[in-house]
Amino acid sequence: MSTDADNARAALVALRTELAKAVVGQDAAVSGLLVALLCRGHVLIEGVPGVAKTLLVRTLAAALDLETARVQFTPDLMPGDVTGSLVYDAKKAEFSFREGPIFTNLLLADEINRTPPKTQSSLLEAMEERQVSVDGQAQMLPNPFMVIATQNPVEYEGTYPLPEAQLDRFLLKLTMPLPSRDDEVAIVSRHMAGFDPRDLDGAGVRRVASVDDLHAARKSVAQVQISEEIVTYAVDLCRATRESPAVQLGVSPRGATALMHAARAWSWLTGRDYVTPDDVKAIARPALRHRIELRPEAELEGATADGVVDHVLNTVPVPR
Known part of the structure; x- marks a missing residue:
């Protein structure tokens, strides 16, 4: 591993520590976000209200010094409210494009399943192509660009379930469960001691990683070795989901590719330059469940x- 790669990994590890200053007891979600960042992927977070989904995204943006925008998805939200639209300029007697909130580094799509499919689909091109097409013209999105969408797992009245085509665009689906008793005590104690989730500077959150660190980390992740046996193992796992009697639609080849990308990033974060079966197992749930x-x-x-x-995972043979 080169010095640049070591520095980049140290910065990403420090990022995990910085997130813990504001968000307690959600280590799996934190790790998943870092994996998605390294893979240029998008994340769907599922959790009941009050488990710090929004705070997690804001803290990530602050610790990485990235621009972030939040869109509250509602039934009356229009595609142009997300992507931007053409606005008539009376002085110039012409239309000009006014950027929407999607032109940011981290887009928090809050309660994405509360808006109709027409508006949900406005994110598809942005997530896949990193661009928005308006009046036949492609408007490129910033780099890095990441969509972090949230949805409530217990409230279904007035919601529009995400179509399979859109779910498949998310690299990972993370769950943020209610904290354990000890973690909840720690959360409430922090608030009683003066913690303000709207004041991350006051909470001691500092920028510990730059965009350059992220680019260096991504370059290093791409060098992590994956053997043919590991690729075959991942494919066999995905094919096995299609053969399950409980399943109507199993994991596609895109899902197998996503699993490999995520396993490679997970391996790099843990300090290795090769992928093991345990790396695949560690990231299989968030990479495949949706x-x-x-x-x-x-x-x-x-x-x-x-x-x-x-x-x-328990039935497919593990390569030796």
Whole structure:
């Protein structure tokens, strides 16, 4: 590993520490965000209100010195409210493009499933192509660009479930559960001691990694070695989801590719320059759970996407 790679890894590890200053007990979500950043991927976060989803994104942006924007998705939100639109300039007697909130580094799409499919789909081109097309002209998005969308797992009235095509564009689906008793005590104690989630400077959150560090880290991640046996293992895992009797639609080849990218980033974060089966297993749930569509009768019997992933992890032979 080169010195640049070591420095970049140290910066990303420091970033994890910095996030812990504001967000308690969500280590898995923090790790997932770092993996997605390294892979140029997008993240869907599922959690009930009050588990610090928004705070996590704001802290990440502050510690990385990135621009961030938040869009509250509502039933009346229009695609142009996200991407921007053409505005008539009376002085110049012509239309000019006014950028929407999507022109940022980290876009927090809050409660994305509360807006109709027409507006949800406005993110598809941006997530896949890193650009927005307006009146036939492509407007490039900043680099880095990352969508972090949230949804509530228990409230379904007035919501529009994300279509499979859009779910597949997310590299990872992270869950933010309610904290443990000890973590919840720590959270409340922090607030009683004066912690203000709107004042990250006061909480001691500092910029510890730059965009240059992120670019260097991504370049280093691309050098991590993946053997043919590991690739075959990942493909076999994904193919096994399609053969499960509980599954209506299994993981696609795009999902297998995403799993490999995420495993490579996970391996790099843990200090190795090669991917092991344990790296694949560690990231399999968040990389695959949203790409599995269960049969209705299986859901009624209590089957879950995580359960399917766990089953294939336990049954598919691990390469030696």
